[in-house]
Amino acid sequence: MKYFNLLFFAIIFSFTPLQDEFVIFQAEETEVKKSQEEYRISLPFKIIDGYYIQAETDVPENIISTQVSFKENDFYQITHHAFSSEGEQTIYLDTTAHNVLSGRFEIVVFLKLKDKALNRTKKLRGEVLYQACNTRQCFYPRNLSFEIEFI
Amino acid sequence: MKMNKKLWRLNLMLLLCLLIIPAFDHPVFGQENDNPGNTSDNIHNKKAPEFSLESLDGKTISLKDYEGKILVLHIATTWCPFCNAEAPHLEQLYQDYKGRNVEVLIIDVKEPKELVKNQLKEKHNLSFPILLDPEGEVAASFAPQDVLPDLSRDEVMLASNLIIDREGKIQFMSLLDSKNFDAELVELKKRLDEIL
Numbered sequence: 001m002k003y004f005n006l007l008f009f010a011i012i013f014s015f016t017p018l019q020d021e022f023v024i025f026q027a028e029e030t031e032v033k034k035s036q037e038e039y040r041i042s043l044p045f046k047i048i049d050g051y052y053i054q055a056e057t058d059v060p061e062n063i064i065s066t067q068v069s070f071k072e073n074d075f076y077q078i079t080h081h082a083f084s085s086e087g088e089q090t091i092y093l094d095t096t097a098h099n100v101l102s103g104r105f106e107i108v109v110f111l112k113l114k115d116k117a118l119n120r121t122k123k124l125r126g127e128v129l130y131q132a133c134n135t136r137q138c139f140y141p142r143n144l145s146f147e148i149e150f151i
Numbered sequence: 152m153k154m155n156k157k158l159w160r161l162n163l164m165l166l167l168c169l170l171i172i173p174a175f176d177h178p179v180f181g182q183e184n185d186n187p188g189n190t191s192d193n194i195h196n197k198k199a200p201e202f203s204l205e206s207l208d209g210k211t212i213s214l215k216d217y218e219g220k221i222l223v224l225h226i227a228t229t230w231c232p233f234c235n236a237e238a239p240h241l242e243q244l245y246q247d248y249k250g251r252n253v254e255v256l257i258i259d260v261k262e263p264k265e266l267v268k269n270q271l272k273e274k275h276n277l278s279f280p281i282l283l284d285p286e287g288e289v290a291a292s293f294a295p296q297d298v299l300p301d302l303s304r305d306e307v308m309l310a311s312n313l314i315i316d317r318e319g320k321i322q323f324m325s326l327l328d329s330k331n332f333d334a335e336l337v338e339l340k341k342r343l344d345e346i347l
Contacts, residue, residue, distance in 0.1 A: 054232075062270050064230040093236035094334035131230060135330040137299065138231050138309055140261075 022051045022132035022139065025146040032150045037113045039076075041124060041150055042106050047087075053130040055099035056083040058090070063098055064131040064141050068107050071125040074114070081109045100133075122151045194324050199315045200292040204258065204282040207268050212256075212282055214319060221346060222315040223248075223255045223339065226290050226308045228262055229270035233310040233327055236334045238275040244336055244343075245279045251347055252317075255279040260290045260305055298326065312339050314346065322346055 024046045031042040047053055059065045070078055087103030109124065124147070131141040203213040214222075225241055227234035245255040259267045259281055272281055284290050287305030293313065294304035310327035323342040325333070333339070 060232075060235065062229055062235050062274065063232050093232050093332065094240075096232075096236055098232065133232065133329060135328075137302070137307070137327055137329065138233060139302070140228075140306055141230065 021142060021144060022048050023053065023128065023130055023142070023144050024048070025128075025144060027146070027148055030148050030150075038079075039109075039111050039113070039150060041109045041111070041148070042084075043109065043124075043146060043148070044104060044106050045128065045144075046104050047102055047132070051132045051134045052100040052102040053132045055085075055088055055101050058097075058099040060096055060098050064129070066101065066128065066130045068128050069126055070109070073123075073125075075120065075122050076111045076113045078109060078111045081107055083107055120151065121149055124148050124150055194295070194321045196320050196322070199313070199319050199321050200289075202258075202282075202284075202289040202292065204284055204289060206280045206282050207264060207272055208280070210280075212280060214315070217254055217256075217315065218319065219252075219317050221253045221317060221343070222313075223253060223343070224313040224315060225255070225257045226260060226293070226311050227257050227271065228260055228309060229266055231310050233329060233332060233334075234271075235275075236332070237310070237312075237336065238271065238277065240335050242275060242277050242279070244340065248343065248347075253343065253347070257281045258284050258289055260284050260287045260309065293324075295326075312336065314339065314342055316346060 026044045026046055029044045031044075033040040054063050054065050056066050066083070068081060068083075070081075083101075083105060084107075085101045085103070085105035087105065088099055088101050090097050090099050107128070111124070113122075126146055128144045128146065129141060130144070132139045199214060201214050203211055206212050223241070223244065225234070225237065227238075229235075241255055241257070245253075249255075256279060257271065257277070259271060261284070264283060267281060267283065271277065282289075284305075287303075290308040291304035293311070294307045296304075299307050307326065312323070312325045313321055314323035316322045323339060325338060
């Protein structure tokens with residue numbers, strides 16, 4: 001039995017996991033503000049130290065900008081959303097300028113409840129598509145799913 | 152007791168094997184290099200892995216087609232910022248060197264033909280062939296195993312440049328080093344001039 005245990009652990013530890021994500025959704029720091037039937041929800045994200053991702057705007061046509069999509073639902077309507085980041089900066093590759101995000105960023109979502117939805121638990125679900133680089137490499141685009149309850 | 156001893160020896164041997172096997176599992180130009188920038192010293196004169204891929208024109212192009220020529224190879228995607236920055240300089244290099252038996256080739260990784268045609272070939276007005284590597288297998292075959300082991304092998308190769316000589320041997324390989332990005336291909340051209 002011990003022999004197989006040892007062999008099992010030796011095999012498991014001989015594999016190196018691949019780097020999956022460069023952005024983390026910090027669900028516990030989500031802020032929800034309510035005014036009548038409207039909600040303002042701030043979704044905080046952290047970009048792993050040493051990495052940056054392409055900004056939402058001001059990137060060249062070919063570059064994959066950071067984008068967010070929300071899952072459809074019957075209870076509320078998303079009126080608009082906006083990116084906010086203190087870590088946005090412009091970098092130059094050869095002669096081409098483009099904006100990147102590092103550190104933390106927020107996606108602020110404004111949504112309005114539909115009448116039938118009052119007083120029921122609501123979930124906001126979505127995905128962030130981003131493409132990360134660090135000081136050495138650029139990486140394939142990743143999708144990061146998020147979900148919060150805001151009532 | 153005897154049985155226990157035997158098992159213990161077997162365990163020890165298995166563990167030793169697990170430690171030793173990776174040492175034999177290096178690629179043709181394997182390297183122990185934490186700096187993925189210019190890797191020329193480690194791969195100098197190693198045989199390049201064979202490949203055969205479809206081009207945007209629908210032709211099948213193999214490494215063998217370049218025997219007797221010097222090939223500059225760039226591994227790219229349309230969304231890669233560094234590849235886009237390099238593309239005009241690759242075209243310029245092709246124009247400057249094509250009369251000297253030098254060919255240029257891009258291998259695009261895991262992207263559809265139409266996208267590559269629009270966003271790479273037409274956008275940058277590239278006149279040399281672009282090959283499609285739909286599974287990233289060819290890109291991965293060039294990747295040094297010990298560089299950035301936490302990344303998939305084809306991902307390591309994005310925005311890399313190689314020079315393959317007349318005999319199919321690698322004479323230059325630079326993985327992306329975005330901190331010291333060489334968009335104008337200064338180092339590559341320096342090596343190319345040495346070979347020529």
